[in-house]
Amino acid sequence: MDMNSANIEEIVKQVLAGMSGNASAAASAPAASGSIPKTAHVAMLTALEHYDIKEFPIPEVGDDDILVKVEGCGVCGTDAHEFKRDPFGLIPVALGHEGTGEIVKMGKNVKKDSAGKDVKVGDKVVTCMIFRDDPDITMFDMNKQNVGAADVYGLLPDDDVHLNGWFSDYIFIRKGSTFFNVSDLDLKSRILIEPCAVLIHAVERAKTTGILRFNSRVVVQGCGPIGLICIAVLRTMGIENIVAVDGNAQRLEFAKKMGADKSVNFMEHKGIDALAAAVKDTFDGHLADFAFQCTGSPVAHANIYHFIRNGGGLCELGFFINGGDATINPHFDLCSKEINLVGSWVYTLRDYATTFDFLKRAKAIGLPMDELITHTYPLEEINEAHQTNLAQKGLKIAIINK
């Protein structure tokens, strides 16, 4: 990708506009309370592979509550697991955690979001976590405990409020929830915040090794949404020497649009030695300084050590859930090569806030973030949306409300 051809003046203007708040978004008119309906529509997963659109009364908004009119919500891998198998035993459940919408009513005690930014009716928001038992956790706590005892809208057990997930037309945000005013981001960016936060966190973890530098040679293995966003995050940091590895030619092409310099299709190379040689070739005879493992495949985990130089680094983030055991040789792969290995899982609240700026920077340098959302469906077609997701027809599937 030719970054030099970008119009620098335009980029600066866009970034500044983003920092000071997008005028048109900020000017959106507050919804008159008269226009709030008495009932909300919630897509409840009532059986495996089956949502029903249920109608529930909208509760009275208390002093600490926020009522949000939902604009859209991404379909996540976790939603796919719930849809197919209900591993968390939540059915009936209002799913959808990658959602965003507009505040239409809020209690008098709600003044600022979780980053301390003012909020008002008409602002666009996303939710993050609901802390169960540690009120001392703060925005700037880098400690990993802050993903511990937390709940998330879209993965809550059903209760008498019912408006607990973002696959709906209204969601009811209660006291103790973390939420952010993201009025300066467009709808698709807002829908991408949650998966992007995963990569902001992974790159923060990678940076703790001290190996990631502007001129580092970096492998990103796996070009699903997670790997593609990983490339985008690296690119916005100014890292240019990125090689994408996947078996899907179309995804590898997209990886280049996202900022990968070169790609290697593992289907074209038989055996790990040939594959490692191909990766080395793309780096002009060098192995990678750092690698990100973005697949859920144990074989891919074992392979990736072969792409990394002695003393290099690896961030393993592909196993959000247990995908089985991987076989590596601790002597050859890890110990004698002195590999700096970090794991990365989910994100912290701080990463969430960093993500908002990342999304602005990605747009400003022309990365096609919007194209990650390949399919959109209205709420009534949520079953079809999930089937499309299960069939792995696109990248990110999203529900966009009419």
Ligand SMILES: NC(=O)c1ccc[n+]([C@@H]2O[C@H](COP(=O)([O-])OP(=O)(O)OC[C@H]3O[C@@H](n4cnc5c(N)ncnc54)[C@H](O)[C@@H]3O)[C@@H](O)[C@H]2O)c1
């Ligand atoms: N760390 C976290 O908190 C976190 C959060 C979300 C997702 N994840 C994990 O990240 C992984 C990727 O997510 P996604 O949504 O992009 O998934 P995805 O299934 O869309 O993409 C995975 C990609 O890996 C490729 N791949 C499979 N085997 C490979 C191999 N041996 N070598 C190279 N490429 C290979 C596939 O072709 C596919 O393009 C998932 O396993 C998910 O569980 C982790």
Ligand SMILES: [Zn+2]
């Ligand atoms: Zn998710």
